[in-house]
Amino acid sequence: MPIITLTTDFGEKDYFAGAVKGAIYSELNDVRIVDISHSVSPFHISEAAYIIKNAYNSFPKGTVHIIGIDSELTPENKHLAVKLDGHYFICANNGILSLLASEIKPEKIVEINIHDKVETNFPVLDVFVKVACHLSRGGTLEVIGKSIQEIKYLKQLEPVVNSDKTQIIGHVLYIDNYGNVVTDITRKLFESVGKGRDFKISARGVSFSEIHENYSHAINFNVEKEKRREEDGKKLAVFNSAGYIELAIYKSNPSTVGSASTLFGLEYLDTVSINFE
Known part of the structure; x- marks a missing residue:
């Protein structure tokens, strides 16, 4: 059974996390959804990176991880799907990938290009779910995006x-x-x-x-x-x-x-x- 995890700053009060889970189940009956956290401080990329970096490797290889932090699509904030350490990550190109990949080089990175097929003002619900379900069915990254090499780099203070x-x-x-x-x-x-x-x-x-x-x-x-x-x-x-x-x-x-x-x-x-x- 495929596994999809969710890490977001949605909190528990609003409908957002529930709607994302419902959309996943509407596309995939046979899937397991795991909440890593919905309590990331709003737009706090470094905090989200710490949480997902220390949680993802407890899951089996092939797990798909949706990261819903600062995910609004803009010309400066495109969407990515990444294979890293045998896992898949779906996130915005806002620097979080550079923090996740600080020690392990990604196997493949694509810039998601299915937005013309999906009407949305809630990309985690519509775009990220579509990509996650595609990958969970065994689909390839090439189908949902174009391969890229350069990502936004977020410099974090180091000791x-x-x-x-x-x-x-x-x-x-x-x-x-x-x-x-x-x-x-x-x-x-x-x-x-x-x-x-x-x-x-x-x-x-x-x-x-x-x-x-x-x-x-x-x-x-x-x-x-x-x-x-x-x-x-x-x-x-x-x-x-x-x-x-x-x-x-x-x-x-x-x-x-x-x-x-x-x-x-x-x-x-x-x-x-x-x-x-």
């Missing part, structure tokens, strides 16, 4: 290592649903530069000298449960499941007690530094 390798300066890459702050500093970079040295992570007025393997490793479970309630709200740094350094608060709740983002005063692109001794 900087100083010349004597005593410091990494990175940035806030993403803030998750719990308000945890994901940096763009990977475990691989941290270990290759740090080489086991002591370190201090600094971000605004907060600092860390230890990185945990997961959230619960920061808690001393040898202490009786009743006596460790004060550890709820403990600040910690972890290597998250995507391999990035993340600054968090244990069992935080952004809507009540606050989160790492609000309590540390950190937002997207804020600076996070690591100094090695």
Whole structure:
């Protein structure tokens, strides 16, 4: 059974996500639709790229991924269908593909050219669904577009290592649903530069000298449960499941007690530094 995933900034209030699913089922009875996220911040390409980049490879090869972010068709924002790492991605040429393909070269890219056959002011519903269903039936990219080589390139800030390798300066890459702050500093970079040295992570007025393997490793479970309630709200740094350094608060709740983002005063692109001794 073919799989089509959806990653959009549609939210849950409006009819958009439901209409897209209905249109897919109207074309393909035998299909599985998976919502990766509909809560991407509006038009936030970098946020969408982080989410889809860390989700798509959990799906089997051949999965078709619709990305509905900043997808209105304009002379400067054409539509693409791409084969990358054995998966298909349908998106606008707004720079998101360059972020997805930063480490893996696309196998094929086509600029979708079926718009003259479809009347639409909602391209994800009409154009992207048509392309996704075509690919899910085993259709080829050449049928729905012309091959291209050049795509819009979006330059994302990258961590900087100083010349004597005593410091990494990175940035806030993403803030998750719990308000945890994901940096763009990977475990691989941290270990290759740090080489086991002591370190201090600094971000605004907060600092860390230890990185945990997961959230619960920061808690001393040898202490009786009743006596460790004060550890709820403990600040910690972890290597998250995507391999990035993340600054968090244990069992935080952004809507009540606050989160790492609000309590540390950190937002997207804020600076996070690591100094090695």
